[in-house]
Amino acid sequence: MSELKRIEDLIGDIHSLNQDAIDAASAHLDSLTKPPGSLGKLEDISKQLAGIMGEVIPDVSHKAIVVMAADHGVCEEGVSAFPQEVTPQMVLNFLEGGAAVNVLARHAGAEVVCVDIGVNADLEHEALVARKVRYGTANMAQGPAMTREEAIRAILVGTEVVDELVARGVRILATGEMGIGNTTASSALLHVLGGVDLEAGVGRGTGIDDARWRHKQEVIRRSIQMNRPDDQDPIDVLAKVGGLEIAGLTGVILGAAKHSCAVVIDGFISSAAALIAARLAPVSVQYMIGSHQSHEQGHARMLEAVGLKPMLHMDMRLGEGTGAALCFTLIDAAGKIMREMASFESAGVSRG
Structure with missing residues (x-):
């Protein structure tokens, strides 16, 4: 296989992000004790990482x-x-x-x-x-x-x-x-x-x-x-x-x-x-x-x-x-928000 063909095949293996994982991460973020979207780019990172890796809370420690x-x-x-x-x-x-x-x-x-x-x-x-x-x-x-x-x-x-x-x-x-x-x-x-x-x-x-x-x-x-x-x-x-x-x-x-x-x-x-x-x-x-x-x-x-x-x-x-x-x-901070922050239900906090 030619080296150019290897690059072309690699590009063909790149697909759009997993929308189901993004939606699930968004729902999880909205369940946490904060107004929706109030953590700004930290929330954007969390959703993007979920879409990239296909997991709601991926492990990015390595x-x-x-x-x-x-x-x-x-x-x-x-x-x-x-x-x-x-x-x-x-x-x-x-x-x-x-x-x-x-x-x-x-x-x-x-x-x-x-x-x-x-x-x-x-x-x-x-x-x-x-x-x-x-x-x-x-x-x-x-x-x-x-x-x-x-x-x-x-x-x-x-x-x-x-x-x-x-x-x-x-x-x-x-x-x-x-x-x-x-x-x-x-x-x-x-x-x-x-x-x-x-x-x-x-x-x-x-x-x-x-x-x-x-x-x-x-x-x-x-x-x-x-x-x-x-x-x-x-x-x-x-x-x-x-x-x-x-x-x-x-x-x-x-x-x-x-x-x-x-x-x-x-x-x-x-x-x-x-x-x-x-x-x-x-x-x-x-x-x-x-x-x-x-x-x-x-x-x-x-x-x-x-x-x-x-x-x-x-x-x-x-x-x-x-x-x-x-x-x-x-990015680590965004992950900790996803893993460690309490939800409205678990903390007994009323939603707006």
């Missing part, structure tokens, strides 16, 4: 954040404030448990799974999931970031990682990433697939100044003019101006939906992957939970393009899966 790591050849154009060596250095930091996402994942009771899908260095660590497709993308300002075949292979890496996690009992996933230069690729994807002007969609990433911000826009503009990505073909866009970690996260999202698992979408780069997934399989959006709106300039427009509403506004712009890790704690 959580994992998949951090995809890869490098970007476009860094040769001077679009980032940090050098590319930071990517492998931060991967080792993740693996040793010292990054922000590790701290917040421990707080949320989630494991961090770090995948080398395209770091431009040789890495070894007992905890590393080594699935390198290539040593970073090519410079998209001089040609396609990768071949179509490499983009497809990277998507499948994401689905395979999910297969393995689900086999170990994981039922809720989150997306995280590491890759110097990845806001450039994500901004390009937003421009092509979301139709957002570069001035509105290109942010400052790790903190570039005005001159480099304008240069970053010009590099993206030149990359798109050179590669002419087809906005009706998400894989073509991903291959020409995307990134390996973005492709991998696209696979994570599609794989989660196939396995009837919820997937919490982190920040700007993760949302770029969500946009690709949404274009490939529109029904997959039903399995996504928007965690936060980051401080990155284009993130609100990216979320709008996907069709997600964030739960948090924390002015964060770190990535890694940090916003998604915080969202896990809200």
Whole structure:
């Protein structure tokens, strides 16, 4: 079976949510000692999780954040404030448990799974999931970031990682990433697939100044003019101006939906992957939970393009899966409401 056919079959296995479970969860929420709908997004989460997993009160205690790591050849154009060596250095930091996402994942009771899908260095660590497709993308300002075949292979890496996690009992996933230069690729994807002007969609990433911000826009503009990505073909866009970690996260999202698992979408780069997934399989959006709106300039427009509403506004712009890790704690809170809150009948409280 060809790799493209594997993706097509996977997409065909993604179905709409279980409406009977959603209705049962809604009835349960309305039986609890509160005005209907008064817990807002916590109730929305509970109903969505029920529909995703087909259970009124699913067990989502086994959580994992998949951090995809890869490098970007476009860094040769001077679009980032940090050098590319930071990517492998931060991967080792993740693996040793010292990054922000590790701290917040421990707080949320989630494991961090770090995948080398395209770091431009040789890495070894007992905890590393080594699935390198290539040593970073090519410079998209001089040609396609990768071949179509490499983009497809990277998507499948994401689905395979999910297969393995689900086999170990994981039922809720989150997306995280590491890759110097990845806001450039994500901004390009937003421009092509979301139709957002570069001035509105290109942010400052790790903190570039005005001159480099304008240069970053010009590099993206030149990359798109050179590669002419087809906005009706998400894989073509991903291959020409995307990134390996973005492709991998696209696979994570599609794989989660196939396995009837919820997937919490982190920040700007993760949302770029969500946009690709949404274009490939529109029904997959039903399995996504928007965690936060980051401080990155284009993130609100990216979320709008996907069709997600964030739960948090924390002015964060770190990535890694940090916003998604915080969202896990809200998901746990929603589950406790469903399991532990008294009903009008059990508490002897009169209904309105």
